[in-house]
Amino acid sequence: DPLLDSIASAQQNSSIRPAATLTIQREEDVQTARLALPVVQDEQRIIETIHANTVTILCGSTGSGKTTQVPQMLLENGYGSLIGDSSPAKDLQSRGMIGITQPRRIAATSAAERVAYELGPTYRDRVAHQVRYDTTVSKKTAIKFMTDGVLLREIQMDFSLSKYSCIMIDEAHERSVNTDLLIGLLSRIVPQRAELALEQPEKYCPLKLIIMSATLRVDDFLSNERLFPTVKPPVLEVEGRQYSVTEHFSRKTKRDYVEEMIDKVARGHRKLPPGAMLVFLTGQQEITFVAKKLNERLNRSSSGGFDLSNGTDDYEDGYEKADDRDGFVENEDDDAHDENSGSEADIKVDETFEDEFAVEQLEADHKQPKGALRPHILPLYAALPVAEQQQVFEPPPEGTRMIVLATNVAETSLTIPGIRYVFDCGRSKEKKYDHRSGIQTFEVDWISKASADQRKGRAGRTGPGGHVWRLYSSAVFERYFEEHTVPEILRTPLESVVLQLKAFSIENVAKAFPFATAPEQLQLEKAEALLQNLGAVKGAQMSETGKQILKFPVDPRYGKILVLARNNGLLQHAIALTAGLAVGDLYIPQAQTNEEDDTAAVNTQHQAYGRAQALLSQWDDRSDAVKMLRSVALHAEHYSNGAAEAREFCRNNWLREKSMVEVQQLRKQLHAIARAQSNGALADHPLVPTAPKGKELQRLNQLVAAGFIDSVAIRADLLKSDGVSAGRKPKRAIEVAYRTLKPSISDAGIDRTASPAEREVQRSVFIHPSSVLAKLSPSEMPSYIVYSHLSKAVAATVEGKQKKTRMHPLTPIGPKALA
Ligand code: ADP
Ligand code: MG
Numbered sequence: 001d002p003l004l005d006s007i008a009s010a011q012q013n014s015s016i017r018p019a020a021t022l023t024i025q026r027e028e029d030v031q032t033a034r035l036a037l038p039v040v041q042d043e044q045r046i047i048e049t050i051h052a053n054t055v056t057i058l059c060g061s062t063g064s065g066k067t068t069q070v071p072q073m074l075l076e077n078g079y080g081s082l083i084g085d086s087s088p089a090k091d092l093q094s095r096g097m098i099g100i101t102q103p104r105r106i107a108a109t110s111a112a113e114r115v116a117y118e119l120g121p122t123y124r125d126r127v128a129h130q131v132r133y134d135t136t137v138s139k140k141t142a143i144k145f146m147t148d149g150v151l152l153r154e155i156q157m158d159f160s161l162s163k164y165s166c167i168m169i170d171e172a173h174e175r176s177v178n179t180d181l182l183i184g185l186l187s188r189i190v191p192q193r194a195e196l197a198l199e200q201p202e203k204y205c206p207l208k209l210i211i212m213s214a215t216l217r218v219d220d221f222l223s224n225e226r227l228f229p230t231v232k233p234p235v236l237e238v239e240g241r242q243y244s245v246t247e248h249f250s251r252k253t254k255r256d257y258v259e260e261m262i263d264k265v266a267r268g269h270r271k272l273p274p275g276a277m278l279v280f281l282t283g284q285q286e287i288t289f290v291a292k293k294l295n296e297r298l299n300r301s302s303s304g305g306f307d308l309s310n311g312t313d314d315y316e317d318g319y320e321k322a323d324d325r326d327g328f329v330e331n332e333d334d335d336a337h338d339e340n341s342g343s344e345a346d347i348k349v350d351e352t353f354e355d356e357f358a359v360e361q362l363e364a365d366h367k368q369p370k371g372a373l374r375p376h377i378l379p380l381y382a383a384l385p386v387a388e389q390q391q392v393f394e395p396p397p398e399g400t401r402m403i404v405l406a407t408n409v410a411e412t413s414l415t416i417p418g419i420r421y422v423f424d425c426g427r428s429k430e431k432k433y434d435h436r437s438g439i440q441t442f443e444v445d446w447i448s449k450a451s452a453d454q455r456k457g458r459a460g461r462t463g464p465g466g467h468v469w470r471l472y473s474s475a476v477f478e479r480y481f482e483e484h485t486v487p488e489i490l491r492t493p494l495e496s497v498v499l500q501l502k503a504f505s506i507e508n509v510a511k512a513f514p515f516a517t518a519p520e521q522l523q524l525e526k527a528e529a530l531l532q533n534l535g536a537v538k539g540a541q542m543s544e545t546g547k548q549i550l551k552f553p554v555d556p557r558y559g560k561i562l563v564l565a566r567n568n569g570l571l572q573h574a575i576a577l578t579a580g581l582a583v584g585d586l587y588i589p590q591a592q593t594n595e596e597d598d599t600a601a602v603n604t605q606h607q608a609y610g611r612a613q614a615l616l617s618q619w620d621d622r623s624d625a626v627k628m629l630r631s632v633a634l635h636a637e638h639y640s641n642g643a644a645e646a647r648e649f650c651r652n653n654w655l656r657e658k659s660m661v662e663v664q665q666l667r668k669q670l671h672a673i674a675r676a677q678s679n680g681a682l683a684d685h686p687l688v689p690t691a692p693k694g695k696e697l698q699r700l701n702q703l704v705a706a707g708f709i710d711s712v713a714i715r716a717d718l719l720k721s722d723g724v725s726a727g728r729k730p731k732r733a734i735e736v737a738y739r740t741l742k743p744s745i746s747d748a749g750i751d752r753t754a755s756p757a758e759r760e761v762q763r764s765v766f767i768h769p770s771s772v773l774a775k776l777s778p779s780e781m782p783s784y785i786v787y788s789h790l791s792k793a794v795a796a797t798v799e800g801k802q803k804k805t806r807m808h809p810l811t812p813i814g815p816k817a818l819a
Contacts, residue, residue, distance in 0.1 A: 021078045030118050038238045039065030039073075046070065047077050049236055050166075054190050055209045055228060059216050060238030062454060063415035063461050066212045067100070067111050067170055071143045072118065074098050075126065079165050079208070080142035095205050096165035097141060101148040103176040105131040106382045107413040110389055112136070112145040132553075133665045148178035153553065155185055156503055160193055166208040171412060172221070173213040173450075175487035175517070177497060183211065184514045185504070187227050214412040215450060217484060226514040245422075245459045245466040249474040257425045257471045258286060262293045264469060265423055269298055269375055269401060275420025275465075276402040278410060278458050282429040282444050284381045287405045291377050294403070298375045376400035380414070381407045383658050392416045408447075411454045415461070422459040422468040424452060426477075433491050448485045452477065487517045494519060494527035495556045499536055503550055507540040533709055534560045551673055554582045554666075557707040557788075562670065564706050570696065571674060571682075573629060573689040574703055576636070579666040580628040581788055581809070586663065587631075588654040589770060612653040617772050619691045622782070624771050624809030625704050626697070629689060635660045636667070636688045704811045705786045705818060712818065713738035713765055713785045713807060730778045738765050738785060738807070765790060768808035782812035 026034070034040050039060060050056050060066050074080060080098040102108040112129035119127060126142040129135065130150050137144060148169070155161060169182055186209050193207035211221060211233070218235060221227060254260045258281075265279055281287050376396040380389060393416070396402040404416055408428050428451070432443045447455075452470070459466030470477070489497070497519075498509050506512045510524045531537040536546035536556055549559030558578035565574030580586060590609045616634070620626035631653075638649040639661075650657040671686035692700050705712065716737040730736045740763040767773050768791070773781065787807035 022076050024072070024076060024119060024123055026118060026120055030120070034065070034069065034118070037065030037069055038240055039069045042236075042238050043073055046236060046238075047073060049234055050074070050208055050210060051077075053231075053234055054194065054206060055187075055211070055231075055233035057211045057213065057218050057221065057233050057235045058238065059213050059218065059235060061240030061242060061457060062214045062412045064238050064240050066214075066238075067102075067107070068114050068118065070168060070210065070212070071098050071100055071115060071127075071145075074166055075123075075142055080126075081165075082140065082142060094165045096163050098143045098166045098168070099151060099161075099164045100143070100145050100168040100170055101151050101179070101182060102145065102413070103148055103171050103174050103179060104382055104409060104413055105147055106384070106386075106389060106409055107171070108145040108147050109134075109386050110414060112143075113386070113390070114393075115143060115145075133669065148176060148182055149553075151182060152178055152185075152500065155182075155189070156500070156550075159189065159504070160196060160204070161189055161207060162204060164207060165205055166210065168210040168212060170212045171214065172211045173215045173217060174412070175220075175485065175489070177488045177492055180487060180489050180516050181497065181500070183221060183516055184227065187514055214454065217450070220487075220516040224514065224516060227516060241461070242457060243460040243462075243464045243466060245456050245468055247456065248467065248469045249477065250469075250471050251473060253472045253476045257427065258290065260471055261423060261425055262290055262297070264471070265290075265403065266294060266297050268421060268423070268469070269294075269373070269403065272421060274373060274401060275462075276396070276416070276418040277404065277421045277423065278416060278419045279403065279405045279423040280410070280425055280428075280455050281405055281407065282425065282427050283407060284379075284383055287379045287381055287407070291379055291405055294375065294377055373401040374399055375403050377403045377405065379405050380410055380416075382409055389414075408451070410458065411451060416458070418462055419458050420462060420466050422455055422466070424455045424468060424470045426452065426470060426472040426481075431488075431492065433493055446472075446476075446480050446482075448482045449477070450484045452481060489515065489517060489519055493555075494523055495530050498524060498527040499531055499542065499546060499550055499556050502531075502537060502542040502546065505541075530710060531556060534707070536560065548677075551677065552670060553673075554578060554670070558582050561703050561707040562674065565703055566674065566678075568699055568703075570692070570700055570703060572671075572687045573692060573696075573700055575667055575670045575674065575686055576632040576663075576689050577625060577629045577700070577704070578707075579663045579670060580632045581625075583659050583663045583666060586628065586656055586659050587770065588656055590654070608652075609654060613772075616653060620697060621772055622776070623701065623811050624773075625811040626692070626700065627772055628809060629700075630691075631655060632660075632663055632667070633689050636664060636686075639664050698814070698817050701786070701811050701813045702817050705813050708786050708788055710741060711787050711790075712813075713740050713787060715739075715781060715783050716764070718783055733774050733776045733778055733781055734767055734769050736766065736778050736781045738767070739763065740765055740790075763790075763805065765805045765807050767810060768806040771808055771810050773810055773812070784813050784815060784818055786811040786813055 039046065046056075046058065058066060058070070071080075075098060079094045080096070081094050100108075100111070102111065108131050109129050112127050115127045116124040125138070125140045128137040128141040128144055130137050130144060130146040132147065132149065151167070154163075161167065167186060169179055169186070172179055172183065186207075190207050190209050193204060196204040197206045211218070216235075216237065222232060222235065250260075261279065261281065265277065268277065279290070281290060378392050380392055392402070392404050392414070402418065404410065404419075406416075410416060426447060427444050428447050429444050432445070456468040456470075459468050501509045501513055509528075510518070510521050528537060531546070534545075534549070534556055536543060536549050536559075538546075542550075545560075545563060546556075548563045549556050552559040552562050554562075558581060561574050561578050562571070565571045590606070614621075616631045617627040619630045634653075635646060635649060635655065639646040643661075646660070647657055649655070650660055667686050671682070675682040675684075716739050719739060765787075767781075767785070773785075785807065787810055789809075790805050790807055792805050
């Protein structure tokens with residue numbers, strides 16, 4: 001494109017340099033800490049490169065100062081002047097905010113807080129954050145931290161992003177779907193802005209794009225002809241200050257890494273010289289469980305530390321032992337480490353890649369005098385309130401050792417000072433999606449080698465003498481760990497992605513959009529077929545319905561339900577229900593009980609659980625969707641009386657408090673959007689839905705079916721052609737076989753990878769034991785069911801024990817209503 005060329009060369013030749021600069025006086029200790037950061041030491045080179053190029057890629061290891069320092073440097077060098085500010089000194093070339101995107105809310109809010117603190121009282125109001133449900137942005141905002149989803153929405157409103165002078169895409173190495181989409185879109189917005197700046201310099205300035213990555217793996221962005229066709233962006237590498245870290249692999253890889261982790265950390269805490277510990281686990285519940293056990297074990301006499309009031313004992317909902325692939329050995333012969341449980345033995349150095357130096361180093365460490373440190377255990381995960389997250393940045397109390405139990409937010413997003421010992425379980429919980437079957441799961445699976453490296457690196461920031469204990473053997477590491485994490489776009493449903501791109505008039509998504517990593521053509525076609533079925537797309541273009549669906553920041557399926565509900569008087573019901581479905585994971589399953597548990601206590605608990613289930617499914621005891629609706633409605637009433645009452649309600653009824661709060665926030669957001677479209681016809685606040693009566697119930701079920709029109713299952717014994725139904729008669733509801741629809745319900749979406757035989761066979765599915773339908777007798781089971789998810793238990797690979805595919809949550813629907 002000659003225009004692109006000319007813009008590119010214009011950009012190259014006249015390096016753009018804002019005239020106005022800003023000098024910020026920072027507190028002395030802040031300034032000292034900044035000056036030690038590699039990014040600040042390299043300020044000159046970084047700023048020159050950004051001045052001279054429209055797109056810059058900046059790589060620097062975690063903790064080098066990318067997130068907190070580059071925005072401040074840009075501000076000091078004249079970018080981010082306020083749009084409303086018309087004083088002549090302000091340079092038009094830099095008008096607009098400095099926007100920084102993060103894949104996670106936790107990173108956006110905590111980085112904004114940190115930068116505000118570093119900027120000091122005079123300038124702290126220049127920085128703000130915006131995440132879903134929460135923003136501090138004002139007229140004074142010059143630096144805006146936000147989630148990548150927030151910026152994507154803004155591009156839909158204003159494609160040229162005229163409010164910004166710079167956009168920084170942070171954590172690009174994580175390859176979240178939103179980040180990938182943003183980079184693709186920005187590769188088009190940047191030249192467009194350059195053009196606008198030439199044509200209307202009084203209105204637009206060129207847009208700077210800075211892509212930041214904690215790793216050097218940026219090839220997908222660089223060597224992609226379509227992404228940056230004219231000029232390859234320069235790659236700046238900031239040297240990290242990384243001390244070497246001693247690696248300790250386990251000799252055997254245990255399946256129950258949670259127990260092993262508790263053991264190892266407890267022994268490590270008793271034996272190791274001072275230094276903070278960072279423990280990588282997979283999720284919130286697991287962290288709560290480990291915190292509780294460690295507190296019990298290490299704190300027998302003293303109290304304090306971590307507040308357990310929110311803790312539940314079941315550390316993972318539906319949690320299954322990690323895997324059954326070979327390479328796993330449970331408690332086999334010579335794991336000397338385990339036999340030496342506890343007190344007398346020093347912490348063992350396991351099999352290691354390194355030479356004996358590791359052992360010597362550790363033994364030398366042990367000879368250092370040490371007092372008995374008390375543990376200072378802190379959890380760190382995305383859903384934790386910001387104030388509690390901030391605790392990891394505070395110096396621990398005198399005489400304690402900080403032990404941070406974290407998910408992979410601590411891998412690159414947050415840098416905790418003073419970490420010397422890392423314990424890595426080697427797993428993470430990832431969203432997985434099987435495109436062919438449509439089954440989505442949250443699986444605990446091995447991390448990549450690159451992630452393991454990042455985790456290890458957390459022990460090498462403060463000084464020498466860092467160690468990492470890996471709860472897996474080097475053989476497992478070599479055999480099962482992928483080199484890099486698979487980009488999220490390859491493991492997620494694409495309906496939402498395709499619809500968003502159609503909104504930008506990109507008709508042929510596969511051909512026209514510069515994906516950093518392109519999803520398979522077939523998957524894009526499937527997504528398109530579903531959008532056709534929802535009526536969101538007509539031909540290749542987004543329809544009017546599609547536009548309305550897209551207004552709601554939820555999956556297009558839920559958007560469809562909301563759009564339909566507006567016209568049939570069930571809007572409040574649909575809002576509450578889709579909020580519940582979209583947030584998901586609202587219920588805490590009944591705890592598994594052990595034989596030795598006190599039976600009286602167990603009985604009481606069972607009864608309370610039963611009462612809660614009866615209360616929640618009172619409106620209709622044959623529909624999970626209606627149960628969810630009632631749960632949300634009841635919670636809403638308590639929530640309006642304050643957080644304490646809502647918490648109490650959740651506790652009494654086996655509801656997850658965090659999820660329920662998010663449901664209420666989403667309800668409010670969805671309602672506000674619907675209200676804006678209704679020209680004020682709706683009330684200010686969402687009304688609490690009441691019990692659906694008579695026809696309403698049927699219409700509600702139909703609404704759900706409209707959003708999940710491809711997710712209807714029919715009872716297998718109703719199908720004449722079905723050979724399987726001749727088998728053993730099911731004794732329980734959960735054994736009743738259903739068949740899903742054939743893979744395609746329109747011509748557009750035929751699964752070409754399936755053999756003709758496979759296409760004929762419908763998938764055999766069963767209801768989930770958590771469903772309200774599970775208590776019915778087999779003969780009472782409905783003929784048709786609408787489901788929202790298919791799932792399979794994680795450990796599905798034990799030979800001969802193929803787990804069943806289960807549907808949940810469920811809405812029964814009559815044949816007439818379905819038609
Ligand atoms: P990067 O983005 O390159 O990983 P950051 O800018 O996040 O690096 O962090 C730079 C340094 O600032 C880190 O070494 C960390 O110790 C410190 N830091 C970051 N956030 C905070 C905070 N909230 N409190 C205290 N120190 C912080
Ligand atoms: Mg960062």
